[in-house]
Amino acid sequence: MSNFSAVPMHCAYTKETRTSFLFLVMIVEVAVGLPGNILALWIFCFRMKIWKSHAIFLFNLMLADFLLLACVPFRIDTHLRGDHWIYGEMFCRVNLFMLAVNRSASIAFMTVVALNRYFKVLHPMNCVSLMSSRHAVWLSSLIWLVVIICRVPLLTTNLLQHQGNRSMCRSFSSYQNPPLAITVHYIAYVIEFILPWFVLLFCSARIIWYLKRQEQIIQQKKFKKAIRTLAVINLVFTVCFLPAIVTGLGSLALKRFRPQDCEGFRKIVLAFMVSIGVTYLNSALDPVIYTFSSSVFRTALRNVFRDMRK
Numbered sequence: 078m079s080n081f082s083a084v085p086m087h088c089a090y091t092k093e094t095r096t097s098f099l100f101l102v103m104i105v106e107v108a109v110g111l112p113g114n115i116l117a118l119w120i121f122c123f124r125m126k127i128w129k130s131h132a133i134f135l136f137n138l139m140l141a142d143f144l145l146l147a148c149v150p151f152r153i154d155t156h157l158r159g160d161h162w163i164y165g166e167m168f169c170r171v172n173l174f175m176l177a178v179n180r181s182a183s184i185a186f187m188t189v190v191a192l193n194r195y196f197k198v199l200h201p202m203n204c205v206s207l208m209s210s211r212h213a214v215w216l217s218s219l220i221w222l223v224v225i226i227c228r229v230p231l232l233t234t235n236l237l238q239h240q241g242n243r244s245m246c247r248s249f250s251s252y253q254n255p256p257l258a259i260t261v262h263y264i265a266y267v268i269e270f271i272l273p274w275f276v277l278l279f280c281s282a283r284i285i286w287y288l289k290r291q292e293q294i295i296q297q298k299k300f301k302k303a304i305r306t307l308a309v310i311n312l313v314f315t316v317c318f319l320p321a322i323v324t325g326l327g328s329l330a331l332k333r334f335r336p337q338d339c340e341g342f343r344k345i346v347l348a349f350m351v352s353i354g355v356t357y358l359n360s361a362l363d364p365v366i367y368t369f370s371s372s373v374f375r376t377a378l379r380n381v382f383r384d385m386r387k
Contacts (some may be wrong), residue, residue, distance in 0.1 A: 099354045103153045106354075107146060110361030116381075117195040118362050124377040131193050132211035135367050135374065137217045138186035140220040142360035146181035148172055149357055155246065162246035169246035173231040176357075177248065177262070181269050182222040183359055184318070188273040189220070191310050195280040197286075198303040199287060227265050230258035247354065249325070267326070270318050277314060281307045306370040313366065317359035321352035361377055 117139045125132060151172050155162050162169055196205040208216075231248055234256070238245045248262055284303050328345045331338060367374045 083226045100156055102351070102354045102358065103149055103156070104136065105360045106357045107149050107153070110142065110146045110357075113364040114139055114146060115359065117367055118143060120374065120377045121382065124381060127356050127373050127375060128210055129373075130208045130210055131190070131371060132373060133210060133213040133217060134186055134189050134193060135371055137220070138183060138190065138363055140371065141179045141182035141186060142363050145176060145183065145357060145360045146193040148175045148179070152176075153355075159243065159274045160245055161243045162237065163244075164246075166235055169237045170232050170234070173236055173246065173248045174228055177228045177266075178224050180359075181228065181265070182221060184269050184273055184314070185220045185224060186217075187310050187314060187363070187366065188276055189216070190337060190366065191277050191280050192309055194306050194370060195284065215284065229264070230261050248263060249349070254266055263325075267322060270322050273315060274318075277307065281311055306366075309369045311364055313359055313362045317356050317362070321349060321356050324349040324352050 121136050121139065139310075151164065164172070193205065193208075196203050200206055236246060236248055238247065248259070281304070284307065288304065324345055328342060328349055331342050331345055334343065368378065
């Protein structure tokens, strides 16, 4: 078992790694995201009567968001304690593993939802468009299996680091020579953003290009609905995940080309930590995706509010 507390750091952390903005973001995520996803869970389980492939993918997206948000309160408590983790080494692994797995699953299912919409409007007779509910369940299970396997290094490695009287539970740190498990984690984190982001941009561009060539107004309505769905997914995806990728790669570049600039490194690491907190905001915003992308979900949600007014 690796002893990560013995791995040398490029630049030591300071108390300035805390920020009130990060605390505020995480509070908003839990206060808005948990009720929103609990409501979505109730609608999926008790008010959804039609379970097509699209609804199954949205349900798994909601499940990933809910499980991720359930882990955030522990990060809030740690933040309030000055980045001091009090829950032990094993639960540190579990917490970081859960955060990473459910963030990856959320990205994967957002991408699948976008691809599903893309094929339905541009290739309606493709096997993807005609996917049965059973096949959607199998695909969802495969996605969960893949993201879990990719994050196993976080579960099997000691990630608790000790500096003075602080125990820091982090999967991203300024290791001088990152251990293999952390290197795998870094690579997976970048790839899981870059590939889906280009897929989302490609699907959006293709639908817009096809719509401009389409003259039938009846079909235009279908395409415009798909564009709205992809626009919402692209916006949530870019706002929530791009800042962490930019600041993360920036910190690696600074460590590589200006290794003596610890002050600049600490500042960009602080920006990266805030950006990591913003990635959790995705789980609070995803109920907007459910509403925009599924008419069945919108109808069920509308019926819930109608029943509440009675």
